[in-house]
Amino acid sequence: MSRTHDYRGMFDAAGTRTVRRKQVPEVPAEPGLVVEDPATGFCGAVVSITGSEVTLEDRFGGRRVFPLRPAAFLHEGAPATLVRPAPRQAGRTLSASGSVHVANLKARTARAARIWVEGLHDAELLERVWGHDLRVEGVVVEPLHGVDDLAAAVREFDPAPHRRLGILVDHLVDGSKETRQARDAYRATPQAQHNVLVTGHPYVDVWQAVKPSVVGIREWPTIPRGTDWKTGICARLGWGEPADGARRVLGAVRSYRDLEAPMIGAVERLIDFVTAATSGEPDAGGANSAMQ
CATH class of the missing domain: 2.30.30.60 (SH3 type barrels.)
Incomplete structure (x- = not known):
């Protein structure tokens, strides 16, 4: 059985083959x-x-x-x-988070509300990208150094409508210990259900929330379970000790564009949540409905 081919568009009027070049952005x-x-x-x-x-x-x-x-x-x-980038509009500068930069900012008095993160690297990453926004809103970020007893820490904080608490957790996926600890946090006090928000990202460590291309690699290596993730990453990539790796990863981040979308969304939700109480915004469906 013979096959027929459609040659329409492959040659121009003079019989010369048409070359179609892929558009390069x-x-x-x-x-x-x-x-x-x-x-x-x-x-x-x-x-x-x-x-x-x-x-x-x-x-x-x-x-x-x-x-x-x-x-x-x-x-x-x-x-x-x-x-070359297009010239920026005069009088309008964006911060590292993509928000409008407030010139000559004097940080407002800190709110009673807080955002907790797991460790120092998480806190530094938030400062690099959202530091301007946090000072505009008067929000303090505090490292927890782990979430092994999150419920006890929430009880000690004693959340209330004027003192909301947002918690950023690594590896917040179904079945993980972090997810179980987050659920316990909502039951820590009678006020916690409505004045605590635990959210996070699916990555094992906050480093992994940085796009691989930003640190000059094609993808983050897979580290066997039972091996400290940061130690394993540094060994596989030849980065030395975890402190050296932290300087490479965090030092490469310049704006929200360098981060994966789940990380960006989680931090934005936390900032909105802890600043809603004093601005009169309602709690959209309660904290449990927002946990991801």
Whole structure:
């Protein structure tokens, strides 16, 4: 049985074969954007850009200058053409979280409400991205150094309508010990159900909430159960000790664009929750309905 082929559109009127080129997107070279030069394998964040060149800095602090050519870089694994960012509108600057930056900010008096995170790295990450917003709202972030007895900590805090508590938890997935501890937190006091919000992200550690490309890797390695995750990551990637790894990971984060969506959503929900009490906003369905 013979096959027929449809050659329509493959040749022009003169009989010359038509070449269809895939459209390569143009990506604004904002400071901190991570790209790779496929010719050399150099991967780094944009430091500066001129009309003809872009300077990249890798995770070791090394810098290289590359010419700006069409489809010359890889962005998130796909070819891209880097272009100069559009000028920002005068008088309107965005913070690292994407909110409007408040000029000449004087931090307001801290609220009685708090946001708790598991450790120092979580607290530093929130400061790097949401620090401006937290000072505008007067919200203090405190590290818990683990959530092994979350219910007891909630009882000691004694949440109330004017003193709400938001808790960011790593690895908050069905069946995890963190999820069980979160449920216990809601039963810690009679006020906890409506004035405590436990939410989080699915990642084993807050480092994993940073996009791999931001730290110059294609993906986060899988670490066997029973091995300390940070220690295992540093060993697999040759990053030295966890303290060295923390400097690499946290130092690479410049804005919310460097984080995975679940992490961004969780922090935004916590900030909205703990600031709702004094602004007169209602509790949208109670804290239990918001736990993820």
